Amino acid sequence: MKPAAAMLAALLLAAGTPAYRAETPAATPAKAAAIAWQPHFEAALDESKVSGKDIFIFITGSDWCKPGVRFKTQVLDSTAFRQAAGNRFTFAVIDHPDVMTDARREAEKKNAKFTLWTNCYPAVALADPSGRVYGRIACAKETKPAAFLQKVARLQAVKAARDTEWELAEKSQGVERATHFGKGLDALDEDLARQKEYQPIREKIKKADPEDKSGYTARYAFNLNSIMEGQVWRLAGEKKFEEAETDLDRQLTNRCLTVTQRQGLTAAKFALYQRWERKEDALAQLKKIIELAPASDMAAGAKGYLDFLQSAPVPVTDRWDGSICGERAVWLINVTGTLSQPGTYKLCFTQKAGGDKLTISEAVLLCGDTELAADRHEGRADNSSGSYLLEVKEVPAGGKLTIRVTSRCGGWHNSSGEITISKVAFE
Secondary structure: OOHHHHHHHHHHHHHOOHHHHHHOOOOOOOOOOOOOEEOOHHHHHHHHHHHOOEEEEEEEOOOOOHHHHHHHHHHHOOHHHHHHHOOOEEEEEEEOOOOOOHHHHHHHHHOOOOOOOOOOOOEEEEEOOOOOEEEEEOOOOOOOHHHHHHHHHHHHHHHHHHHHHHHHHHOOOHHHHHHHHHHHHHOOOHHHHOOHHHHHHHHHHHHHOOOOOOOHHHHHHOOHHHHHHHHHHHHHHOOOHHHHHHHHHHHHOOOOOOHHHHHHHHHHHHHHHHHHOOHHHHHHHHHHHHHHOOOOHHHHHHHHHHHHHOOOOEEEEEEEOOOOOOOOEEEEEEOOOOOOOOEEEEEEEEEEEOOOOOEEEEEEEEEOOEEEEEEOOOEEOOOHHHEEEEEEOOOOOOOOEEEEEEEEOOOOOOOEEEEEEEEEOOO
16 A cells, blocks of 8 residues: 555544545444342442442332333333443342332342432432442433433542542641541432441541541531521520520531521521510511522521511500409400411510519410410510410411410509510521
């Protein structure tokens, strides 16, 4: 072959041009072997530890989940899927059938190490050879193998990002080491990173950074219920408002927290300020929750609370005056039309004048003679104890609503004040 012709042939081969491909017979695709499905997670985990391959977990209900049957037939049993993924994974099926047999019961026992819960079938999860799930696809109902394989590729990219950070962590010390381990967890979905299989990584973070300067120990130990019980209910109940506020502000400085976690801490501050009777500060916290993530569920709840708390109090026509005196007095307040919807209503007694201080023992909402709600505690009209909450679950149509107030006062006949009602979110 002449040099010019040889160069042209080489260029055509390298470029894969139509001219070259027309002269070359198309390669016959290799026949894809059938996938060997392990009947439970434990067997797949043992195989994966030997082969070093990741685990592909198919979660279905073989005798009731029709979408699962269709998905397996159209995607997992397809030639395209077997060619692309057949040699890259160890495969396991986790079956949750309606009808149990001895074999199915035995498989269920051996699936105990797989703790990931799903509420949408069929589902797919990917795990590394240590059994740590790094990705999942709930409601896997694709009908085209190519579309599903793209999702699998994205999950494997998540694992690659996780492992890159962990490789850097193994080369680092102290806070830097903890930060790389934490960033590796950040690559995962939040609930996956909190799975017990990742506890050893969380322990490595704590060991490398015992003072939690990285913030990752707090990030992955975050528990809003514990915070509410400690910083809000307990400390606020002990009137240690400043201490609770300081601790919540300290936690909010953690740059590792997710937006949802920041919303949770801000909600805790809202609850604290409610009990501290700092209404404007409480409203400001609700606005911050909305600003952090306007489209989130927590923001929707905050908007609802704002609607409740910013509704203007409804003045009640009845007032008390010098006619309320003696050791016991009972009077009825007409609230028909004022309490028109179910909800929580606050009834406040405010002393305006007089030397006698009104003491209230109960406030009872009545429809006719039927009691709808009641708050029975001793309170005084000259302080915060003179507030009464009525949890109204139902407002009967067409009935006359009254609030029966039982109180006592001195004998000077000069006590007077006003009563207001407002609808609130909670106390």
